[in-house]
Amino acid sequence: MARFLIRRILxxxxxxxxxxxxxxxxxxxxxxxxxxARTLAGKAATPQVVAEVKHRLLLDRPIYVQYGHFLxxxxxxxxxxxxxxxQSVNSVIASAFPITLSLVIGSxxxxxxxxxxxxxxxxxxxxxxxxxxxxxxxxxxxxMPTFVLGLLLLLLLYYxxxxxxxxxxxxxxxxxxxxxxxxxxxxxxxxxxxxxLVSAATYTRLTRGSxxxxxxxxxxxxxxxxxMPERRVIFRHAxxxxxxxxxTQYGIDVGVLLGGAIITEQVFGMPGLGFTAVQxxxxxDLPVVIGVxxxxxxxxxxxxxxxxxxYAVLDPRVRLH
Amino acid sequence: xxxxxxxxEPPPTEPPAGxxxxxxxxxxxxxxxxxxxMERLLRDRASMIxxxxxxxxxxxAILAPVIAAVVGHGPNQEFQAIGLSAIGQPKGPNGxxxxxxxxxxxxxxxxxxxxxxxxxxxxxxxxxxxxxVGAVVGLIAGYFGGATDTILARFMDWLLAIPFLLFAISLxxxxxxxxxxxxxxxxxFGWASVGRIVRGQVLSIKEREFVEAARALGAGPWRIMFxxxxxxxxxxxxxxxxxxxxxxxxxxxxxSFLGVGIPAPTADWGQMISAAQQVYQYGAWxxxxxxxxxxxxxxxxxxxxxxxxxxxxxxxxxxxxx
Numbered sequence: 001m002a003r004f005l006i007r008r009i010l011x012x013x014x015x016x017x018x019x020x021x022x023x024x025x026x027x028x029x030x031x032x033x034x035x036x037a038r039t040l041a042g043k044a045a046t047p048q049v050v051a052e053v054k055h056r057l058l059l060d061r062p063i064y065v066q067y068g069h070f071l072x073x074x075x076x077x078x079x080x081x082x083x084x085x086x087q088s089v090n091s092v093i094a095s096a097f098p099i100t101l102s103l104v105i106g107s108x109x110x111x112x113x114x115x116x117x118x119x120x121x122x123x124x125x126x127x128x129x130x131x132x133x134x135x136x137x138x139x140x141x142x143x144m145p146t147f148v149l150g151l152l153l154l155l156l157l158y159y160x161x162x163x164x165x166x167x168x169x170x171x172x173x174x175x176x177x178x179x180x181x182x183x184x185x186x187x188x189x190x191x192x193x194x195x196x197l198v199s200a201a202t203y204t205r206l207t208r209g210s211x212x213x214x215x216x217x218x219x220x221x222x223x224x225x226x227x228m229p230e231r232r233v234i235f236r237h238a239x240x241x242x243x244x245x246x247x248t249q250y251g252i253d254v255g256v257l258l259g260g261a262i263i264t265e266q267v268f269g270m271p272g273l274g275f276t277a278v279q280x281x282x283x284x285d286l287p288v289v290i291g292v293x294x295x296x297x298x299x300x301x302x303x304x305x306x307x308x309x310x311y312a313v314l315d316p317r318v319r320l321h
Numbered sequence: 322x323x324x325x326x327x328x329x330e331p332p333p334t335e336p337p338a339g340x341x342x343x344x345x346x347x348x349x350x351x352x353x354x355x356x357x358x359m360e361r362l363l364r365d366r367a368s369m370i371x372x373x374x375x376x377x378x379x380x381x382a383i384l385a386p387v388i389a390a391v392v393g394h395g396p397n398q399e400f401q402a403i404g405l406s407a408i409g410q411p412k413g414p415n416g417x418x419x420x421x422x423x424x425x426x427x428x429x430x431x432x433x434x435x436x437x438x439x440x441x442x443x444x445x446x447x448x449x450x451x452x453x454v455g456a457v458v459g460l461i462a463g464y465f466g467g468a469t470d471t472i473l474a475r476f477m478d479w480l481l482a483i484p485f486l487l488f489a490i491s492l493x494x495x496x497x498x499x500x501x502x503x504x505x506x507x508x509x510f511g512w513a514s515v516g517r518i519v520r521g522q523v524l525s526i527k528e529r530e531f532v533e534a535a536r537a538l539g540a541g542p543w544r545i546m547f548x549x550x551x552x553x554x555x556x557x558x559x560x561x562x563x564x565x566x567x568x569x570x571x572x573x574x575x576x577s578f579l580g581v582g583i584p585a586p587t588a589d590w591g592q593m594i595s596a597a598q599q600v601y602q603y604g605a606w607x608x609x610x611x612x613x614x615x616x617x618x619x620x621x622x623x624x625x626x627x628x629x630x631x632x633x634x635x636x637x638x639x640x641x642x643x
Contacts, residue, residue: 018479022488026495139628143620145571147578147594148613155601155609171602259484263575267598277487278579281494289491296484 008308012301019297020074023290024067028059074294080287084280089291092276097295099174100272102184103191103264104257110196112250115203116243122204123211124234134204142201150194150267157190172269191268195261199253206249210242217241248307255303259296354556358634368629374622382437389435392419394428396435396588401426411605421607423593424600429608433615435588440570440619443504447569450508452562455515456554460546462516463523474520480513486575493581503582507572515561522554556634563627567620574616590616 054060058069073080079089118138122131141149158171169190175183214220215238223233260274269275273292280288352360362368381388389395404426406412414421420430462473489506496502526532527550535549576582577591585592590612597609 014475015479019483022483026488026492139624140617140621143567143624144617145574145578145591145620147575147591148617151594151598151601151609152613155606159602256484260487262486262490262579266579274487278490281490282580284494293484293487293491296487300484 004312005305005309008305012305015301016298019294020071021067023293024070027286027290028066028070029063079291079294082280082285082287084283084285085288089287092288093273093291093295096271096273096276098176099270100258100260100265100274102174102177102188103195103261103270103272104254106188107192107195107199108250108254108257110192111200111203112246114196115200116207116239116246118200118204119207120211120234120239122208123215126212131208135208138201138204140201141197142205144198146194146198146263147267149198150191150264153190153194154267174270174272191261191264191270194267195257195264202249202253203246206246207242210245211238214238214242244311247310251303251307251310252300255300256296258299258303260292354634358556362629362633365629365633368626368633371622371625371629374618375626378437378619378622379441381434382441385431385434385438389431392428392431394418394431396431397427397586399426400428404428410603411600411608413605413607420611421605423608424596424605429593429611432588432593433590433612436590436593436612436615437619439500439583439587439589440573440616442500443507443573444566444570444623447504447507447511447573448562448565450504451511451565451569452515452558454508455512456519456551456558458512459516459519460523460550460554463520464527464542464546464550470520473516477513477516477520480510481517483510485510486572489572489576490579490581493576498581498584500583503573503576506576507569511565511569511572515558515565518557518561519554522557523550526550526553560627560631560634563630564624567623567627570616570623571620 058066077090079093081087082089082092085092118134122134125131154171158169161168162171168186170183170187173187175187177184220233220238223237224230228237258273260272260277262274262278264270265272265275266278271279273295277289277292277296279285280292385396394400400418400422404412404418404422411424411426412418412422418428418430420428420433423429423432458473458477462470462477489510492506492509493502523546527545532545532549535545540549573582574589574591574594577589578595580592580595582591583589593612594609594616597605597612601609
């Protein structure tokens with residue numbers, strides 16, 4: 001197990017290194033050193049400041065020196081300085097991350113319950129009316145772009161209710177959990193539902209397919225032949241085996257979203273990582289863009305390692321490969 | 322997804338030979354897998370309805386200039402006088418503007434028709450690019466194996482691991498937004514999934530006897546890859562491609578929604594929905610609802626049709642995408 005984990009972590013480090021190379025190619029080599037220095041220094045910078053920035057970031061040195069410096073700073077946990085925000089990128093990201101975290105954790109809990117439950121019910125009562133309803137709903141939400149669902153919910157549950165005098169949900173923004181727990185919860189209900197519904201659809205389909213496969217296995221017949229109650233057969237024996245592909249997908253999805261639920265944050269005006277990144281891109285605030293990309297990639301890589309470790313726990317055969 | 326269950330049933334078989342006793346005219350006809358698949362697809366009602374919807378959307382896209390000519394409103398024509406209310410807000414659906422106007426007094430119906438062009442062009446071209454690159458890389462990785470395979474497989478893993486939307490936005494911002502850029506970005510970040518599927522298929526197919534036979538006859542690696550192996554992986558490729566089209570359409574709409582897709586004033590669904598965000602609070606629900614409905618109907622039709630194609634041509638298709 002330890003060797004397996006070490007190997008996976010080393011592979012993760014390799015992927016992260018590739019990400020830094022990719023980021024470097026896109027943002028530094030692509031535009032050329034002079035334009036990078038100008039962008040980094042901000043729009044209002046004088047030529048002297050640009051030259052100073054260029055010199056300080058070693059942009060006037062050979063590429064391998066530049067990249068080495070870039071990597072060296074990253075290894076020290078230093079993501080750079082945002083001239084636009086007038087603070088370090090680390091603190092910009094540190095203030096955005098709790099927002100993304102609140103959004104993703106809440107909706108991830110919702111969608112795994114919704115998805116797995118509807119998938120199991122669909123598979124157990126295959127071809128029933130319930131199955132057809134769930135699969136149709138899953139197909140609709142699977143086809144629904146996140147921003148369409150979010151905006152339609154805002155139209156119906158925020159705008160229509162508000163003009164009729166019911167102030168049930170705020171239209172946008174984020175209230176910190178520590179400042180006002182009720183406001184935090186109320187503000188997150190619509191974003192949670194939006195993200196959960198579009199994500200749950202994949203899990204309904206995945207769980208249903210996987211359950212249908214598992215229910216045909218011999219050991220399920222054996223469990224039934226022993227006289228085990230059906231409920232126990234489904235939840236103890238079948239679901240456990242059927243969950244393996246679901247766990248994989250879950251890890252990847254949560255990992256990707258932790259790097260910024262870009263569209264949901266944008267629709268609901270929540271200044272999380274994704275919102276911050278899009279804003280930074282529009283303001284040409286390059287250090288913040290690079291910072292978020294690297295943090296997001298790290299979240300995906302970490303999630304993949306966690307999934308593989310879970311996988312190895314669930315299925316001993318994985319460890320041998 | 323009732324189709325997926327239907328497909329589990331064994332395909333209809335010809336009546337046993339004994340049944341034709343006495344009628345010598347009845348011949349047992351061999352049917353290719355393609356024909357069996359087509360027959361299954363044609364019998365599936367949900368797929369056929371969604372195909373009909375897709376045909377209508379394609380017609381709307383092609384006939385967009387005709388629609389514009391009939392109602393007499395250009396896609397970018399701003400009707401400041403009759404298309405906006407006294408306080409400059411969009412007007413709801415009425416006799417002149419069937420689906421209402423947007424915040425600049427433009428006809429939403431005409432713009433939705435023109436927007437269908439962008440969605441379909443991106444959906445088809447980005448998918449074609451994704452599939453072409455994925456198939457070639459998958460063939461090379463699977464066929465040559467060894468170090469080539471290791472490097473390409475790692476690269477595909479890496480592409481699948483990076484936060485796609487974030488990278489896409491950054492890349493578009495660096496290169497500059499536009500139709501071609503959007504198609505290339507979707508293709509560049511999307512081919513890895515196709516490559517992985519093709520690679521897996523090639524790994525098993527290259528061990529088969531007919532490949533060995535081709536090699537014995539003196540065929541080179543490229544001929545074996547493209548003439549002997551490629552036709553055998555076409556089925557999963559086509560199935561996956563039909564499911565990639567709606568994904569490409571949603572990705573394009575998302576990029577445009579975020580302001581890094583198709584630049585204004587070109588009519589585009591994602592961009593229209595994004596602009597509607599600013600005015601729906603003033604009651605202009607039509608500006609939000611109609612482009613959203615167009616987008617949802619399109620992706621839903623392609624997804625239902627794609628599901629049907631998968632079930633018809635590849636009854637155990639789910640396995641391919643794990």
